[in-house]
Amino acid sequence: MNLHDSAVLAARNAVRRPGRVVLTVLAVALATTLLTALVTIARTAETRVLDQVAEGGPVSGISVIPAEPTADQADQDLTSGGEFRPIDDGTVDAIRALDPVAEVLPVVSTPVFVVRAERVDGSRVDGFRERMVGVDTSRPARIPVTPLAGRLPAPGSTVDVAVTESFLKRLGLERTDADTVLGTELEVAAGRIRSAEDGPGTRSGDTSIQGRWRRLTIVGVVAQGAGSGQLVVSVDLARQNWEWTTSGIDAGDELGASPSPYAGLFVVARGIDNVGPARDAITGVGYASSAPENLIASVDNYLGVVEIVLAAVGLIALVVAAIGIANAMLAAIRERRREIGVLKALGARDRDILRIFVLEAAVLGLAGGVLGTLLGNLAARVVGAVVNGYLADQALPGVALVFPLEVVIGGIVGPTLVAAIGGAIPAWKASRISPREAVNTA
Amino acid sequence: MSPSPPLARPSVDVRGLVHCFDAPAGPITVLDQVELTVAHGEHVAVVGRSGSGKSTLLSLLGGLERPQDGSVDVLGRDLGAATRDELAQFRADELGFVFQHFGLLDTLTARENLELAGTLAGQGRGERRDRADRLLDAVGIAHRRDHAPPALSGGERQRVGIARALMNEPRLVLADEPTGNLDDDSAQDIAELLASMPRQTGATVVTVTHDRTLAARADRIVELRAGAIVETAPHRGPRR
Numbered sequence: 001m002n003l004h005d006s007a008v009l010a011a012r013n014a015v016r017r018p019g020r021v022v023l024t025v026l027a028v029a030l031a032t033t034l035l036t037a038l039v040t041i042a043r044t045a046e047t048r049v050l051d052q053v054a055e056g057g058p059v060s061g062i063s064v065i066p067a068e069p070t071a072d073q074a075d076q077d078l079t080s081g082g083e084f085r086p087i088d089d090g091t092v093d094a095i096r097a098l099d100p101v102a103e104v105l106p107v108v109s110t111p112v113f114v115v116r117a118e119r120v121d122g123s124r125v126d127g128f129r130e131r132m133v134g135v136d137t138s139r140p141a142r143i144p145v146t147p148l149a150g151r152l153p154a155p156g157s158t159v160d161v162a163v164t165e166s167f168l169k170r171l172g173l174e175r176t177d178a179d180t181v182l183g184t185e186l187e188v189a190a191g192r193i194r195s196a197e198d199g200p201g202t203r204s205g206d207t208s209i210q211g212r213w214r215r216l217t218i219v220g221v222v223a224q225g226a227g228s229g230q231l232v233v234s235v236d237l238a239r240q241n242w243e244w245t246t247s248g249i250d251a252g253d254e255l256g257a258s259p260s261p262y263a264g265l266f267v268v269a270r271g272i273d274n275v276g277p278a279r280d281a282i283t284g285v286g287y288a289s290s291a292p293e294n295l296i297a298s299v300d301n302y303l304g305v306v307e308i309v310l311a312a313v314g315l316i317a318l319v320v321a322a323i324g325i326a327n328a329m330l331a332a333i334r335e336r337r338r339e340i341g342v343l344k345a346l347g348a349r350d351r352d353i354l355r356i357f358v359l360e361a362a363v364l365g366l367a368g369g370v371l372g373t374l375l376g377n378l379a380a381r382v383v384g385a386v387v388n389g390y391l392a393d394q395a396l397p398g399v400a401l402v403f404p405l406e407v408v409i410g411g412i413v414g415p416t417l418v419a420a421i422g423g424a425i426p427a428w429k430a431s432r433i434s435p436r437e438a439v440n441t442a
Numbered sequence: 443m444s445p446s447p448p449l450a451r452p453s454v455d456v457r458g459l460v461h462c463f464d465a466p467a468g469p470i471t472v473l474d475q476v477e478l479t480v481a482h483g484e485h486v487a488v489v490g491r492s493g494s495g496k497s498t499l500l501s502l503l504g505g506l507e508r509p510q511d512g513s514v515d516v517l518g519r520d521l522g523a524a525t526r527d528e529l530a531q532f533r534a535d536e537l538g539f540v541f542q543h544f545g546l547l548d549t550l551t552a553r554e555n556l557e558l559a560g561t562l563a564g565q566g567r568g569e570r571r572d573r574a575d576r577l578l579d580a581v582g583i584a585h586r587r588d589h590a591p592p593a594l595s596g597g598e599r600q601r602v603g604i605a606r607a608l609m610n611e612p613r614l615v616l617a618d619e620p621t622g623n624l625d626d627d628s629a630q631d632i633a634e635l636l637a638s639m640p641r642q643t644g645a646t647v648v649t650v651t652h653d654r655t656l657a658a659r660a661d662r663i664v665e666l667r668a669g670a671i672v673e674t675a676p677h678r679g680p681r682r
Binding site: 001002005009012013015016338339341342343344345346347348349350352434435436438439 | 497535541561
C-alpha cells in the first residue's frame, strides 16, 4: 500500500468519529494557539525592546564622534573619545569604503536661536538658545529618530522641523499633547559673529551677531538619539546654518558651533555580527565610536530566554494535546481491532497498518495546527491591539506585530509531527494486532 | 475471469494439525491431528458445532495464524515456515476472504472497498477500478457501488464482500459463515454465488458454515467435532 492510498484511508478514518475528532483537534488547536501567540508576542517584544535599545535605529548602528579613539573604546558601548578630530566629507568617504560598513549617515549639529515660539493658547515663549540636528531623513529606518507624532522633515526641506519631547516641555506641553503642536510655526535664527564695522547687529562693542532667519513648520514630534539638540531638520538645512555660523570671525566658536562639519556619523554595519569589526575598522581610520552592541547582546540573550520559556509553556500544552491524540488513537484501535484484522487478511503488512495510524494521528495534528496557527495569529493581534490601545493612551508609539514565517511553519509542522509521534505507540500496537481478529465473532 | 492453471499438488494439504488456545484453566486443544486435503477447484464445506474449531481451521488455512504442530500447505506453500510479511503478501496475492460480518470498511463506498483490496494486491489505479466495477456488476450490485456499507442491506453487503474476495483473482477463497448474518432469501443468493465460484473463476473454495443448505451446495462436506474431523461426506468431485 503506497503513501497516497494510506493517506486517503487515514483521512477517511480520521473523520469517522466527528465528536472525538473535533475534541482532539480542538485540544491540539488550543495548544498551538497558545504556542503561536506566546512566541509571536515574545518576538514582537524582542523587536520592540531591541528597537528601543537602538533608539529607533538599526541594531547594527554605530555612532562615530569627532574625536580620536582611545585605547579601549572599541570594546565599550559608551563613547569615550580622545583628542578632538573633525569629521569631514573625506572621513565619510573613508568610512563608507570599509568592508563591514553598509551605510554612513552624517549628522550635523549647529546652534540656533529660537526667536519665536507660541504656545497652543497663543502665549509666546521667550527666545532661547537651542541646537538644531540635521539628519538624512530619506532613510528613516536607518537613523535613530522615531516619530512619536506627525512625520520626519522631508529630505532636503528648509521649512520642516521636528521637535523633541523636551522642546514640548519648554512650551509647557506633555507628550500626550504632541498632536497639538503639529502645523504650528517657529522662527529660528542661525547667528554669526562679525566685527561691528561690518554692519548692524544685535550686539554692541567690537563684534555683533548677524542672524539668518527662517520660519519653520513643526511637522512632527520625535524621540531621537542622533545628536544633541531639540530641533530635527534635514541635513541640508542644518549644514547651511552651520556654514553660516562658522563663517563668522570666530568660526562659530563663541556661539558654540563645532569646527567639525559633521557632529557625528551614524554608521550601519552589515549585520549585528559586523558591529565589532566595523568599530575596529573605524578605529583604524582614526575615530572614536560607540554602539550598544554589548547591551543589545545582553538584552537579546535575556529575551531569548524569555522566548524559550514561553515556547516551553506552549510546547507543554502541545505535548498534553499529543497525549490526548494518543488516547483517542488507542480508543479508536480498540474499536477497530476487527477492521485491522480484515485489512491484514486482505494483505496489509504490519508497516501498512503502522503508517495508516501514524498518518491518521498526523492528520489530526495538521488540522489542529492549521486551526491553532490561525487562532494564535488572531490572539496575538487582539493582544497587540489592546497593548497598542494602552500605548496610545500613554502617547507612546505603537507596536507592530511581528509574525515571522517560521512561526507559521512551526505552528503547522510542529503539531503534525508531535501528533505523529504521539500516535506512534498506538499505531505500533495496531500493527501488532493479529489478522485472526478478522474472523473473531466477538 | 479465466481460471488459474491447475496445480500439481492439492490446493490445501493439512497434515497432523494440532492447535491449542491458552485459557485460565489450562490449554484448550481446538484442533487435534486434523488431516485435510482439498483439490484444486474443489468447493469444500466445513461444518460443525460452535467451538468445534471451524474458524480456527479457516484462520490457519488463510495464514492468519501459525500452526503449533503439524503442517499446513496451501497452494504449494508451507504456511508454518513463512514470515509475517510473506504471509501478508501471500494473502494479498493468492487468497480471498469472505466474512460473516462482511468485513467492509464503513468509511469507504462499495467500490472503494473493492479497490482497497486491489491496492493491497498491488494493482494500479485504473486496473483496480475496472476490476471493481466488473465484479460489482458480476454480483449484481453495480447500482450500489457508490454507497457506503451502512446504506446497504445484509445481502448487498455480502455480495460486496464476495466481490472484494475476488479482486485479486485468488486461487483459494476462504468463507467464514458467509450466510450467518443473512435472512433466508439473501442466504440463498449468497450460497448460489459461492457455489458458482469454482466453476466461474477456477478458485478452490473452503466454506465454514452452520448452514446445511449452503453446505449441501459444496462438492464435499467435512465435519469437525471437538477439533477432529469425524466425517467427510461422499466426494462428488469439483463441478465443471
